[in-house]
Amino acid sequence: MESLEPIEILLVEDNPKDAEMTLRALRSHNLGNRVFWVKDGAEALDFIFCRGVYASRDAARPPKLVLLDLKMPKVDGIEVLRQVKADERMRAIPVVVMTSSNEERDVTESYRLGVNSYIVKPIDFAAFLEVVAKIGLYWVLTNRVPG
Amino acid sequence: MSGAVMIVDDSLTVRMDLVEAFSAEGLRAIGCENIAKARAVLAVEDVALAVLDVLLPDGSGVELVREIRAMPGGAAMPILMLSTEAEVRDRIRGLAIGSDDYAGKPYERDYVVARALELLGRRAGPSQARQTTVLVIDDSATFRNELCRALEREGYIVLSAASGEEGLRSAALHRPSAIIVDGVLPGIDGATVIRKLRLDAAMRQTPCVMLTGSTLDRSAELNALDAGADAFVRKEENMELVLARLAAVLRAGSGPERATPSLHSPKKILAVDDSETYLDALTSTLRGEGYDVIAARSGDEALEMLGAQPVDCILLDRIMPGLDGTDACRRIKASAATRDIPIIMLTGSESREAIIEGLSAGADDYVLKSSEDDVLKARLRAQLRRRQIEDESRHIRLELLRKELEAVDRLAQQERAHKTELERQLAEIRRTQEALAKHAERLSIVHEIDRALIGEIDLHALAAVVLQPLRTLLGVPRVVVNLFDFAAGEVEWLAAAGRRRTHIGPGVRYPLSFMGDLEALRRGEPQVIDTHELPSGPEKEALLTSGVRAYMAVPMIAANELLGALSFGGEHTQFTPEQATIAREVATQLAIAITQARLFERVKRHAEELEQKVRERTSELEVANRELEAFSYSVSHDLRAPLRAVDGYALMLQEDYTARLDDEGRRLLGVIRGSAAQMGRLIDDLLKFSQVGRKPLASAPLDMRALAAESIGELSPAYPTVRVELRELPAATGDRALLKHVWMNLIGNALKYSARSDGARIEISGRVDGAENVYSVRDNGAGFDMRYYDKLFKVFQRLHREDEFEGTGVGLAIVQRVVVRHGGRVWGEGAVADGACFSFALPTGGTSNGKP
Structure with missing residues (x-):
């Protein structure tokens, strides 16, 4: 999936089935080839801050959208969100939390840290597809990012 | 009257006449013709009274008087002199020697008898009832002793005083029958002594004889008479005269009778004139009128006569050599003893000056010597009558005065008694007040304990508050509160208060036997323990060193349990009932306090144990809660993810391979x-x-109608055939999100179960019912069977098959949980195929209940 095209959507998801369904949804709206998928929070942070295996990445070209799962091994979604929103340069990247959890504390904490949207993944796949497509289109195509 | 009357007269006529007269009165009379015969009678007979002629063939009657007075018992014998001697000298001689009265000759027989009877009756009284006491007041020891000896020889009881003040004290103390007082004394003089006696109601009747100096001092004499002396005697005269005067004043006796001689007795007239011719004529004229006339030839003689015997009227010549009538009149009127005797001044001239001079000197009337006899007689009768009336009125006045004085005395006595009673009552009030103060102090200490009982649960603090005031109240050097440790056989101090300090807390222990008989203590009997009788040891030494010679142990009993004893002791082995009472009261209170404190201690321990248990349970619960949360969390994540995959992959299969599946394959995918x-x-x-069970309530005022409308807006588009009516709903206070759930559930159910009915219709209404707001959702749908009502609000319990109405069986359980958490209740009514109505009620005051 390595591409010269700039990465527009970073998908942070440890569940491959959810990832496949998300990608399918994005693809169906022609956003599929601009998605980069990482499988945990640590990798997500390396990608965003151009560290580790992603050190060669151009930090000046951050992703246009981060789709972030919360419940992940190693570094969880909340931690990723905190670091992104705490960073002067990365703060502007829209982060949409997509999670199975409807837990109040997760919702509250996410908004406190500065999440741009909080989406509960529906069990109904059709509904899921619709949600993902809407978010992707909105944040990638409609939203203007400063700078 | 056993004694006889002796009549001594040389005239047989007189003897027979008087014997007959006395016999007629029932008296035995013995006649004697001379002194010798009289002596013989006196020697053998009991003579009660003597009537003596003055001139007797073998001597003078006066001599016989002297003899009789010297005889044993003779001093008190009444003697009546019969005499033609109108001469003052003779009379004075007779009276001075001791005769009681003179009856002039020619005598009047009835008068002699009446007078004799009078004398006899008077004699029967005081002199025989008690011995006569005489008080002698004189600063000269020589004269005093001489007089006292003479008086004692006469049979008087003699008291003596060297000064007026001493005399008055002695008189007040001993109440003598008569007083002889020297006129000149250091300090207060004799006249003042008599004046003071006369002012004293109790002694004003006491006869007083004044002794005057050797020189003839008229003014002193007048002063003495004026002060109220009954008689005066010159010191230079022999002692016999003094005794005679004393006898005379004593005979004159005391009592009001003295002032009012009988009306019927012949009046004594003192006629004073230097002209013998005139005097004789006057005397005979008046005797003819039945008066007893005493003739005096000068003013001095007249005064001397009056000093010895009172008279009823005085006829006084104005002009005489020596003391003339005017001066004599002044003297007589100046003396208290004689001032009431009417004086008729006899004057030779009609000169106005002479009359005025006489009257201004005090004369009551005047008569010209040249006047007819009848004029004098009339004037005399008038004066005598006046005197009589005056005497009577004076007597009445005196009687009134006496009564008044007695009343005053009685009043004073009552006042004194009253005052004494008042003082007694005051003393009693003071005693009561003191007792009250003491009692109040007692009450205050007991109250203090009560207060401490309520306020202080800590026993030591209680003891600290109570012990020192108690020690002060009991007035002892030491008070100890002892707790009994029966298991150890010991007593332990809870607290002790001494003079200097208070010991609080445990540490001091000694044998239980120090508290005396334990069985008696159990019965509530205080024990008194003599420190010396304790077994030897350091404790006994310590007690003795601190001055506790004995102590009382008062049991502290509560609920029939002997907890300990309140002991107090000191230097004395005796304790007052009051101390015991106070100690008992306090001990009772302390026993209650100790029980309370122990109970409180137990309750506290119990509460702590409970709290520990609660803490343990709580942490268990918290663990369980955390586990539940973790479970929910993983359910929401871990169960949903594979489920989503199932659905997602089934959809992908459907989308990507639908052409290769037949109808059955597609149906199976649909089921998945x-x-x-x-x-x-x-x-x-x-x-x-x-979440409904765990999430804290966020209570706020809510517009329930808006909330219901919002729910309808979300739900009803799926059920276009159902008509929904929303009526007015009362506002509520509660958690918006949770109550929204309630509406969503109830309205959702109503829509779902009525959608298939013809003319489906749901109605949402509300009302205020007392302290509740009631909200209802009614439909005309499938309804339910009330037989299964029990299952209606339980989780996973359904009354409809899944193929009839889809559902999870959780909705109404959530509704109930939310409503109950708001402090409300929920219920439903329904019938199969006849609709259902679900209602919930919330308290109008909002929810105060934040817990599930």
């Missing part, structure tokens, strides 16, 4: 997706249900 969707709803409802 339907089951996944139902499981998703179950999981969602289950999570919701658990």
